[in-house]
Amino acid sequence: MIQEAAPEKPGRQSLSLKLKAARTGSLRKSLRKDSSLYLLALPGIIILILFAYLPMSGLILVFKNYNYNDGIFGSPWAGFSNFEFFFSSMEDALRATRNTVMLNALYMLTGTFFSVAIAVILNELRSKWFIKVTQSVMFFPYFISWIIIGAILFSLLDYDKGILNQLFQSLGLAQMDWYSSPWLFVIILVLANIWKSAGYGAIIYYAVLQGIDTSYYEAARIDGASRWQIITKITIPMLIPSIILMTLLGIGGMLKGDLSMIMGVTFLNPLLLPTTDIIDVYVYRTAIRSGEFGFASAITLYQSVFGFILVLLANKLAGWYDKDSKLF
C-alpha cells in the first residue's frame, strides 16, 4: 500500500489522511493514556524549570540598577534606562540590527542550501569508505575556532603578503584591499560560515534520509525514474519538514550574532564595521568595553523579543503550509 502511494506523494500527509477514519477510535483510547506522557515529559520539565525558567526571574535585572546590598529584587528600578545607550544612537542601532538580520539571513539561506546539498549527494553515493571519510572530514571545521580561521584567512587576504594578492599580481591583476571592503567581506563571512557549518548541518539532514523507507526508491527505480528525478521528486520533498524545522529553530536567533566569528575573522577592523557591526559587536565595543554588563543584558532581551516575534510569525506561516510543520 505504501509503495503505491509513495512515488506520487511521499509526504506522510497522504498516509495519515487515508488512515484518519481508523484513527478516531484509537484516539480516545490514547487520551486516556496521557498520564504516561506527563511522566515521560517530567524529567525534561524539571530541567527546564530548574535551569531556564527559575533563572529567568533574572530578566528583572534588565530594568534595575543592580547592587549587592539590595539584592536582585530590592535594587532600585531603572526603567528602560539600560536600553538607552543603544536606542538613543538610532543610526548605530539600525545599522547593527540591519547587519545582524542581513548576515543571519544569508547564513541561513546558504547554510541550508549547502547542508541539504551535501546530505542529498552523500545519500546518492555508494562507496562506503568514501562516505565515511568525507563525512568525518567535513565535520572538522566545526571544531576549529574562529581565531584560527581568522589567522588562516589573513594569510590568504593580506594586502602585501596574502596568497590571493600574490596570485593576482602574478596574473597581472590589481591587488585587492580586502580588509577595507566592507561589502566584499560579507561574501567572505558567508563563505566562512558555509565552510564551518555545512558539514555539521548535513549530518542532520543525512540522518533524516537514512530513516526513509527504501521502498520509495525501489518503486521509483522500477518506474524508470532517473537519478535526478529521484532526487527532486523524492529525496528533497522528504527533507522539507526538516528544513522548515531548522529554519524555524534558527529564526528565533535572527537577531543574535556570533561575536567570536566577527572578532576572529575581521579582527574588529574599523573599516569593515559598516557591514560587520552586528548587534553583538556593537554591544561588545560599547557596553562590554565600558564594563556596563547591565546594558549588555538589556540588549540581549531586545534580541530575544525581536526573535520571538519573528518566530511567532514564521510559525504561523509554516502552519499555513502544513499544520504538522509548526513548532508549537
Place this chain on the structure above:
Amino acid sequence: MKKKKGWLSLLLSAVFLLSACSQGNNESANSGDSGNSGSGGTAPAATADSGTGGTTLAPAKLKIVLYGDESNRMKELAKTDFYDVIKKEINAEVEFQFLPWTEYGGGKTDLMLSTGEDFATYTDANYMVKSVAKGLYADLTPYVGAAADLSKTVDEASFTAFQLDSKQYAIPVGNKPNSAEFYSVLVRQDLLEEAGMKQVTSLAELEQFYDKVHALHPELIGYASTDARRMLQYDFTDKNLYWQNDFIALDESAQNDQIINWFESDEFKAYAKLMRGWYEKGIIPKYAATNVPQLQSDWNSGKAMFWAGTAARPFEGAATISQAVPDAKLVNYFLGTGRPKISRGTYSTAFFVSAAAKDPERYVMFFNLLQKNQELYDLFAYGIKGTDYTLDDNGRLTKISTDSLIPDWLLMNKNFIRFDNTVPDDFIAKYKAWDDGAIISKGAGFNFDNTPVKNEETKLNGVFTEYLAPIGSGFSDYDTAFPKALERLKAAGIDKYIAEYQKQFSEWYAKSK
C-alpha cells in the same frame, strides 16, 4: 494561543514568587553575616596592631582567588608550608582557588561577588570603581592598620590609588619601577648598530633609523604597535601629557586641575598627522589596521625595529626575541629630554575583599604577610630554599623547579626581589634607578564615578573604536575623517562627559591638594 499565554504567565509568576522568597532568605543570611563580621572584626584589631599576631586570634578560614594555572608545586605548598606559616602567623586557614585569566575583573569573579561568597582577590582601579558602586567590595579603611608591615614596603601613592571618597577599598601589593610606561622607544640596538647609528634621541633620528634599516632589510616592519602618543609627545607638544583614558589627558607640567579633551585638542591633530605619515611611509604596516596581534608576533619574532618601552622590557622582551634572533639587543630611548617621568604609583596590583567576607581584617593581615619581610617574600614567591631554588654568593637566584607559586609579578617588590644570574648587573642598576626623578601623576588616586554619564561613556566607546582609533593610528586621514568623527563624538555626548569629568576632577583636586 491565549490559553498557552495564560499557562505561561501563571508559571512565571510562580517562579518570580519562589525566587523572590529565596532571595529574601539569602539577604537575611547576608545581613547576619555582616553583623558577625562587625563583632568579630573589632575584637582582634588590637592584637593585629601589636604586630606579632597569631596566638590570640580566633581561627579563621580565608579563600584567596588567584588567576592563572595552579602548578603542582603550588598545590603542594598550599597544603604544607604555606598553610603552616599562615596558620602560625595569623591563625588562618587559607585556601587558594585558581581561575582562568578570562575571569579577571568580571566573569566568574563578578558572579562570586554578586552571590555573596567570602573571598579576596586582586583588582585594578577600573574594576574597583564599578564594583564599589554595586556594593561588592568590603570597606577596608578600619583594617589598614593590619597591613602595617606592608605599608613600609609599598609606597603611599599606591594606597591612595585604591581609595574612593577617602575609603580604602583595596590593599596594594608590589613595588616596582613603572614610571613612564610606553613613553620610551624600545629599539633593536643590534639593528641600530648595523645601520651605523649609535643612539636615537629624537623623532628625526628614529625615522632615519627606520630608513637605513629599511634599505638593509626591507622585510622588517618599523613600529610594532598602533599607539605611539606617549613616545611621540616630545614632538607634538610641549606639555607633559598623561592619559586618564582614551578621551582625557592631563598636563603634568601645569599645576592646575584642567583636564584636556584629547580628541578635540591641537595635540591630537598634530599626533594624528605624525601617525598618518608613519602609516603612509610603512613604518606602521598596512595590516596593522586589521591584525593587531600580528604586530606583536612580528616583534616577538624579531621582525620589527622598535616598540614602546617600559623599565622591564629591555630584559623581559629579549628572552622571546632571542629565540628568533640570538644576538638581538634591546635599549630604551626617549625622543626628547627635560620632562619628568610620570608614575601612577609603584604597585603591581591590589587585593580587595568581598563584601560578604566574615573577617575582612584577617584578609588584610594575610596581604600583609605577602610583603612583610624577605623571608616570607622568598617563601611565597620562590618556595623552599634548597628544594625550589638556590641562592649564590651574590644573592642571585637559581630556580630548581619552574613551577610558579604565588605569581612573582604580583608580589614583585624592589625591596625583596631576587634576580637570577642571566640578568646583567648594568641592567639591574638601570632598572632600580629607573624611577629616579619621576613624579606621581596629579591624577593618581582620582577615580571617576561614571554613573551620571554611563550612557555617554558607553556610546563614546563605540565612536572611539570605529572613528577615532583609526585616525589616531594613521589608518584614516585626519583632514578627511575627523569632521565626521567629531560629529559622532558630539552626538554621543562628549561635551557632557568632559564637563562631568572636569567637575569631579576639580572637586577631588581641591580636596586632595
Place this chain on the structure above:
Amino acid sequence: MQTTESKGLLILFYACIAVFSAICLVPFVLAVSGSLSTESRIAAEGYSFWPRGFTFETYEFLFGSKAEQILRAYSMSVVVTVLGTLTAVLVTTAYAYVISVKGFKLKNFFAFFAYFTMLFSGGTLPWYLLSTKYYHLGDTLLGLFIPYVLSVFLMFLMANYFRSIPHEIVESAQIDGAGHLRIFFSIMIPLGRVGLITISLFYALQFWNDFYLPLMLVSDQDLYTIQYLMYNMMANIQFLASGNAAQVGGAIIAPPLETAKMAMTCLTVLPIAILYPFLQRFFVKGIVVGSVKG
C-alpha cells in the same frame, strides 16, 4: 542499468564532495603542522603544510609537568561525556516523544514551553546563584552535566525524527493495546535509531567540548575536565604573552601562543576523529516499513 546521464551526475557528485572535503581538511592539516612547529618560525613565516622546525615542544609545554593531572582530566571528561550523553538522550527522547505524539492535546504547550527557553534566558547571575546556593551543584560530578541534559534544539530535532516514523506503526500498536511507555521504548526508540545516534553524537560532542560548567561550578582540581584544563592553560598563556606579567626577576618562559592554539585544535578534533567513524556504522539504512507492519 544506469544511464550515462546519471553516471555523469554521480561522478560530479563524487567530485563535489571530494573538493569540499579537501577544503575542510586544509586548516586541520595546517593545525597539525603548526602544533609541531617551533613558535618563532610560525610567528615569523606563518602557517605551512609541513611543520617548520619539527618539534614536540608545544605538547611538552602543555603537558610537560602535568601528565598526571591531564590523565585525570581526560578520564573525568570521559565519565562526564558518557553519563551526560546517556542521561541527556533519555531525557531528550522522552520529551521529544511527548511533543511528537499525534493528537496529544498539550503537545503544543510542551513544545512552546521548551522553545521559549531557547530564546529567553535570565543571564548567568541568577543561574549561578541557583546552581550553587540552592541546587548545591558546586564541586559535584552532577554539576558537570545535569544543567545541559536537555538541549531544546536537539529535542526538536529528535521529535522531527520521531514524526517521520510512519504513524500506522504506532497505530497498530495502539490497537494492540500498547501504552505510551511501551510504544516509546519498544517502537519509537528502535525505529528512531538513526535520529538517536545523531543526537547522541551531538550530545557527546557538547559534553566533551564543554568548559563552561566546570568554569562556573568547579574549583576542585580533581573535577577538572580536559577542555577546562586546556581553556585554563590557554587563558594563562595568552596573559603571559600579552606582556602584562613583567617578570624581570628571572628567566622568562616564552609561552608558545600560536603553536599552542594549533595544538588545542588538534586535541579537540581528536575525539571526533576517533568517535565519528565508529558511530557511522549505525548510519545505515534500516527502516523498512513493510517489514515492521508485516
